[in-house]
Amino acid sequence: MAVAEKTPAVAADSAARRVGRSFRPRYPAWLTGPLLLYYAIFFLGPMAILVAFSLAVQQGFGSLRYGFNTSQYHQIATSLYITIFERTLVMAGVGTLLTIAVGYPVAYWMARYLTTYKMLALLIIVVPFWTSFLIRTYALKIILDPNGYLAKDLGLNIMYTKYAVGVGLVYNYLPLFILPVFASLERMDWTLIEAATDLGARPFTAFRQITLRLTLPGFVTGALLVFIPMTGEYIIPNILSGGNYEFVGNIIGDQFNQAQNQPFGSALSIALMAALSVFVIVYILFATKEEQFGA
């Protein structure tokens, strides 16, 4: 009886307090607990053990001695692995530029010139990506096959070269660039361009000084959204270069699959993340600057 009387009063009281404070429900902080715990075990746990492995020494086959041994990192600094890192970053950079060159005009076209069919045009870009990533890459392999039409009849035999890898990268990452760029272009106020051209600006000048500046955040986000996973790419170089043009990711995989040199593979992973973190930090600085000065 006492409980029954008390409960509504307490509820009303706490509701009143909450209303008095913020006029909206605040969800309790412990709701973040499950995800935080999950991250701690299944993300930070593996990362910590990766660091520990990279500093360990291999003893015989498959057994390790933990410690603080930096010899793996010295090995990465040798010319063979430096070359692979360079190749990965250059390929990811070129792949990103190509994706921008191919994708930006289309995002621009959709945002500026389409009205009724805008969302449909976007949907049509996304549909091919409902098939499996591997199937798409395999389909590219059929097209580029040395015995296929492109190679035999048109003389374009690029399978198992860096060009095939480039085609694969652009093909698979296009929507990842187009979507954020389209989203930012869509918020553009196109009357600004009209005003600029009315005031005598040439179309390209207007584009460079207004459109590009206003949509720069989306542009940079899209470019980075493409560049970062390209750097860690594993499947595309493996299938389309047939092992002739391997990325860092493939070398890491090999250390765990074939070579069974897990400390070295771990050190390579850490080095890859270190290389990537440079770009991420630049992006964060850029993003906070944009936020401060309002774009």
Next chain:
Amino acid sequence: MPRRLKAKHGFAAWALVLYAFLYLPILVMVIFAFNRPSPASVAAFHGSNICNIPPVQVGNIAVWNGFTSCWFSAGLHDPTYIPAIITSLQIAAAASIIATALGLCAALALARMKPRLRAPFDALAYLTLVVPEIVIAVASLIFFVQARNYIHAFPPLGKPTILLGQVVFNASVAMLIIRARFVGMGDTLEEAAYDLGSGPLATFRQVTLPRLMPAIVAAALLSFTFSFDDYVQPAFTNGTTNTWPIVLYSAVRFGLTPAVNALATIMLGATVLAVVVTAVVLRRSRAQVTPGQEKARGLDAALGLR
């Protein structure tokens, strides 16, 4: 004026080229699902059904050898492909449910948390997205092996470890999608519900949750797709379990028959059908319930844009 028209047509032409580029491989995949084995290998094969030719003898399937539809039944009766697809569906369904639940809980609390408290959590979430998948895959591999060594409650490499590993990335994606929608929809309706005397739970169930639904569905679908399509992480944490991408990968590398094209064609057809049906149903239900302003937003969410 004619000048602008010209630019517009140039862009449209380029877009057409891009669409062709995007669809050519898909088209090739579908067409070559009906490709016969090369004449030489058909002549050398003595079985009754030419679609039982093993991958090593199938010959050159990158050129057109003639029409057959037998790869579809060959694919549907394949002893490795079908169980692998079922395994992938199971893992993807579980990963999608767990990731969406974790993401929803965290998104609700994070959206209205003080920025100072939220920042470290955000950093962690973005980190799970930025770290290359191959790195997470090998790290998960050594983690699960070591964890099993020391704590026996941990599952051995197999379906559970694939699932546990995939949920990290998917939960981050789900959290960001749901939170974006939650922040975007504002708090006026919840405020109104409070003013009218509704409690926190009733408000959540009757006001917040229904309006969050598009984002929740989008997050669940996206998680499902990512998980189902994922090769790298399962390839390292699978033990002896075969998922569909793993089977596909080894087929692509070491030889396959158009049965793979046939299965991929069936799955693409099923996906397109499911999406068309969903779009029609959504359009119908939205036309009844919410004002037109919400329409674009819902489609955005369905595409995974926010």
